[in-house]
Amino acid sequence: MVDELQLQSSYGRSRLLQSPFMTSRVEIQKAFTLLGDCYRTLYVEGGGAASSALASLKHRLMCLRDISGTLDRLSRDVVLDDVDLFEIKYLALLAGNVAREAATLNLDGVHIPDLEAVVRILDPDGMKIESFYVYDMYSKELGRIRADIRKLQGLSPDLKLSSPRLLELLEKERLLERDIRENLSHMLKNHLSEIKEGMDALGDLDVLLAKALQMKMMGLCIPKISDDSRTSYAGLFHPYVVHKYETQAAIGGKKKVFIPVDLQFGLESVTIIGANMGGKTVVLKMTALNQLLFQFGFGVAAASATIDIKEDIRVCIGDDQDLASGLSSFAGEVKAIDNVLKGMVTGSRMLALIDEPARTTNPIEGTALVTALLNILKNKKISVLMTTHYNVPGDFFRRLKVRGLVDGQMDYTLEETSEGEIPHEAINVARSLDIDAKWLDEAEKILNENKD
Amino acid sequence: MSFIGQIQNLKSLSIVGLEKNTGKTVCLNYILERLPSSFHVAVTSIGIDGESKDQVTGTAKPEIILKEGTIFSTSEVFYARRQLLSDLLEITSERSSLGRIVTARVVRGGKVMLSGPSSAQSLSRWVQSVEKFTPDLTIVDGALSRLSSASPIISESLILTTGAAYSADLETLVRRTKFIVELVRLDMAEEKYRSAFDGKEKGVWGMDSEGNIIDFQVESSLAIDRIKDDLTGRCEAVFVAGALTDRFLGLISDSRRVKEIELVVRDFTKIFVNEQNWRIFLRKGGRLRVTRRSRLIAVCVNPVSPRGIVLDSDLLCKKMYEAVQVPVYDIVKNGDNI
Incomplete structure (x- = not known):
């Protein structure tokens, strides 16, 4: 999701990468109020005028540069050279222009610090041109000396260094310029924090605009913050999978449609059972992704969402087999789950997402391990979503079931179910994948024999 | 038209x-x-990386004298050492070993060392x-032995400088310069080949009589062993997208x-063949486009070499012109008359 953001400046990217995993309700609320307003202004209410103003604003942000090096020198009382002074002037002018354009777009929540005072220091002529040198305006004496140099030098730019008078003037000019730069640096130091804030605000605006655009492109929503520790999603989808399906369809491939699902959970353990290919793992991945998007202030991949703030997210999905460190699939997996249990001890508000624990061992021990895990997680005030194929006894956790194959079509809807209902659809699903019929027929025969 | 008029x-x-x-x-x-002072130039020089010999011998890059209104790009380090007054216009995203490349406009003329993109x-x-910045003309000061800085992707036109430092023998100097000029003035390929x-x-490609494009499946002409003799069959x-080498030219010859x-x-900057192989190729009827x-x-000549050899300027200009058929100038001697 981060890579898909269309940022204009590298400083915007570094602001994004610095942005924290938010756990404060106030901060998250503030972030989404801003993003929601921005999205509404630009893409819901905004018409053609808004889009051309937006394009121009983005074009401005492309000019944003990271001048931390310059600001660092300024803070250490180094006398800035012309290149540094240019950088600051350029940024200050940019901040002014961006603030004006943001105002015409009615981006009310966006605040760009006023750097007019900085501009005045570096633009004594008031020309508002993005260029810099030690202007004659800075000192009457400098103006006089330069006029004299010009007279002596005549039209030929080749310095007649043989003239001692010229040499003397050039040296005077150099010393004066140095004093002026020192003075300018001194004056600018008083504005150091505003300049830094201005640069950050421009970077943050870049991120904000990119997030709003991403909401529009991917159909993301502004989530509500949960008041009762319950998280609920309507129309949950996976942006990456949706995007893949769309590109496949666009290049004339087989048309597939992603079917969004609804999901609710509180501080409880929820097992998700259901047929293979029923989207169980995708549910875990979507939940993990959206929790992260939520707490980094991104639009969320659902039609609507109310999300509980978590302090910790632990995800055990996939095969952790690692030949290099000598871990088998099973060892990798139990280590990952052990990690969840250890994290739990800290007592932080956690969301744990565990995909088919103990799936790589025999079903008898596997069932025991999963049942024990659910037992331990019981009453721990953490949210656990766990997919499994095992028939776990007990009523101390919720069970959700993927509806499964209906008339040969996969129905991904999640519904509440009760103990003991483990779907037996593996063979049917395999058949829909064109697997060798001989094998599947044989398996069915064995199943029927066992029943009898 | 005069030299300057033409420029x-x-x-x-x-x-x-x-x-x-x-x-x-x-x-x-x-x-x-x-x-003329109303004619505005933007100028830079290929970066210091290109002028490695200067770095080795420790001699500085030569200073260029710029007039008011000229736009120039150089590295931050050289910008700080400029002996002129200039208005800084832009810090480009290009970097060099001497810092970022900056662009400025001369407010009061003077000297500066140029070291731009490399x-x-x-x-x-x-x-x-x-x-x-709407200059009337952009000038790139190319580097020795870095003909790539004369590539048509950079500029539409070219001035070569040559002289006694290139060869102390007049005949050899003319012959070797003529070879380079021949390469510079190669004819354009047919439109169908160009498009x-x-x-x-990258790679080596062919086209047959029906206009089919053939990919020889090699990264560059350096890997010609993999092509062998059926290259020209159809x-x-x-x-050759990359460098044209002696071995590849020999294969065609x-x-x-x-x-x-x-x-x-x-x-022409992609051609890395020696003169002898080039002559053989031409004698056998080969065509390079x-x-x-x-x-x-123009070709500008300097009849003086740093080792003290001085060639006859007039004779050099005459012989050179006969060989290359473009204007030849000795700027130091005849600068006021060209």
Whole structure:
């Protein structure tokens, strides 16, 4: 999701990468109020005028540069050279222009610090041109000396260094310029924090605009913050999978449609059972992704969402087999789950997402391990979503079931179910994948024999 | 038309010396001085990385004298040492070993050392990026032994400087310069070949009589062992996207179909063959064409070598002109009359 953001400046990217995993309700609320307003202004209410103003604003942000090096020198009382002074002037002018354009777009929540005072220091002529040198305006004496140099030098730019008078003037000019730069640096130091804030605000605006655009492109929503520790999603989808399906369809491939699902959970353990290919793992991945998007202030991949703030997210999905460190699939997996249990001890508000624990061992021990895990997680005030194929006894956790194959079509809807209902659809699903019929027929025969 | 008059009609120009001390800087300063003050130039020099010999011997890059209104790009380090007054216009995104490349406009004339972008691609980007300051002409001061800075992707026209420092023997000097000039002035390939080949970034390609494009499946002409002898069997044209080497040219020369094949390269800066092999190729009836070419405006000669050898300027100019058939100038001797 981060890579898909269309940022204009590298400083915007570094602001994004610095942005924290938010756990404060106030901060998250503030972030989404801003993003929601921005999205509404630009893409819901905004018409053609808004889009051309937006394009121009983005074009401005492309000019944003990271001048931390310059600001660092300024803070250490180094006398800035012309290149540094240019950088600051350029940024200050940019901040002014961006603030004006943001105002015409009615981006009310966006605040760009006023750097007019900085501009005045570096633009004594008031020309508002993005260029810099030690202007004659800075000192009457400098103006006089330069006029004299010009007279002596005549039209030929080749310095007649043989003239001692010229040499003397050039040296005077150099010393004066140095004093002026020192003075300018001194004056600018008083504005150091505003300049830094201005640069950050421009970077943050870049991120904000990119997030709003991403909401529009991917159909993301502004989530509500949960008041009762319950998280609920309507129309949950996976942006990456949706995007893949769309590109496949666009290049004339087989048309597939992603079917969004609804999901609710509180501080409880929820097992998700259901047929293979029923989207169980995708549910875990979507939940993990959206929790992260939520707490980094991104639009969320659902039609609507109310999300509980978590302090910790632990995800055990996939095969952790690692030949290099000598871990088998099973060892990798139990280590990952052990990690969840250890994290739990800290007592932080956690969301744990565990995909088919103990799936790589025999079903008898596997069932025991999963049942024990659910037992331990019981009453721990953490949210656990766990997919499994095992028939776990007990009523101390919720069970959700993927509806499964209906008339040969996969129905991904999640519904509440009760103990003991483990779907037996593996063979049917395999058949829909064109697997060798001989094998599947044989398996069915064995199943029927066992029943009898 | 006078030399300077002709330059005023150009949009972009590279100046390249065939050897150090052939008068490249003299030539550049001459042009910058003589252009009318209402004619605005943007100028840079290939980066210090390109002028490695100077770094080795420790001699500084030559100073260029710039007039009021001239736009120039150089590294931060050299900008700080400038002996002129200038208005800083832009900090470009190009970097060099001497810091970022900055662009400024001269407010009061004086001297500056130029060290701009150091690759053909970045120089080409520079030419495009200074367009916004609307210069009448962009000039790139190319590096010795880095002919790539004269590539047509950077500028439409070219001045070569040569002289006694390149060869102390007049005949040899003329012959070796003529060889380079021949390569610079190679004819353009046919339109069908240009449109077919110009987009190919690497590899060796062919086209048969029906216009089918053949990919020889090699990264560059350095890997010719993998192509062997069927290379020319079905081709009317062979395009080498990268460097054209002696071995590859030899392969074409030795082919029975050498006369029927049009060998195509992107431009003369991609040709790395020695003169002897080139002559053999031509004698056997070979044809070499380019997809892009730059216009050679003049050859400037410096009859004086740093080792004290002085050639007869008039004779050198005369012989050189007979050989290359473009204007030949000795700027130091005849600068006021050309």
